[in-house]
Amino acid sequence: MGWLTVTLASIGHAADTPTLGSAIAAPISSDGVQRVTVILDSYSYSPNHLVVEIGKPVELIPTSVTTITPHNVIIKDSFGSLSVEQDVGAVRTVMARFVPTQPGLFPFFCDKRLWPMSSHRGKWMEGILEVT
Ligand SMILES: [Cu+2]
Numbered sequence: 373m374g375w376l377t378v379t380l381a382s383i384g385h386a387a388d389t390p391t392l393g394s395a396i397a398a399p400i401s402s403d404g405v406q407r408v409t410v411i412l413d414s415y416s417y418s419p420n421h422l423v424v425e426i427g428k429p430v431e432l433i434p435t436s437v438t439t440i441t442p443h444n445v446i447i448k449d450s451f452g453s454l455s456v457e458q459d460v461g462a463v464r465t466v467m468a469r470f471v472p473t474q475p476g477l478f479p480f481f482c483d484k485r486l487w488p489m490s491s492h493r494g495k496w497m498e499g500i501l502e503v504t
Contacts, residue, residue, distance in 0.1 A: 390420070390496040397423040398430060409433040410499075412443045412460050415492045417480070420499030426472050434458060435465040443492060447480040447501055454478060454501075472503040 396419040398406035406428055411418045412435065424430050434445050440462050447456040451474050458468040481498035485491040 390498050392421045392500060393419050395421045395423050395502065400425075400428065405429045405431050407431040407433065409435055410445070412436045412438065412445075412482070414438050414441050414443070415482070415495040415497035417445075417482075417497065417499045421502065422480075422499065423502045423504060424472055426475055426503050429469060429471050432456070432458075432468040432470075433465060434460045434468065436460045436462055438462045441484075443482045443484055443497070445480055446483055447478055449474060449476070449478050456480070472501075475503050477502050 396408070398408035401407050406424050408422060408424075408430070410422070410432060432445065434443075436443060442462060443460045445456060445458045445460060445468060447454045447470075453473040454470060456468045456470055458466055460466050478501045479498055480501050482492035485494075
């Protein structure tokens with residue numbers, strides 16, 4: 373405790389809160405899918421406030437612009453209706469499909485970490501999925 377605890381805690385809290393950007397509504401394609409690209413960088417998602425409609429399929433296209441650091445996208449809720457866990461390697465573009473069935477605000481985040489640093493979520497690599 374003491375010095376070490378304080379030092380690690382201060383590393384893990386470079387910022388006070390994540391800064392949410394404008395709410396971006398996922399556009400609905402002609403095939404009825406809400407398709408949206410999210411750019412991953414160290415340590416951010418852009419956009420980081422996504423709005424999707426309940427009951428319609430969502431195709432999330434995480435696209436990494438980092439050259440080394442792996443990231444991921446995790447979205448879970450207490451109802452078990454959301455269960456996304458998608459790795460996104462450096463410079464990779466991947467896809468995660470799901471159908472939101474519960475309205476609400478759900479955090480999405482990256483839990484990758486380089487020990488003993490805090491997780492990327494601890495560096496505020498997180499956002500909000502708003503299901504309306
Ligand atoms: Cu990450």
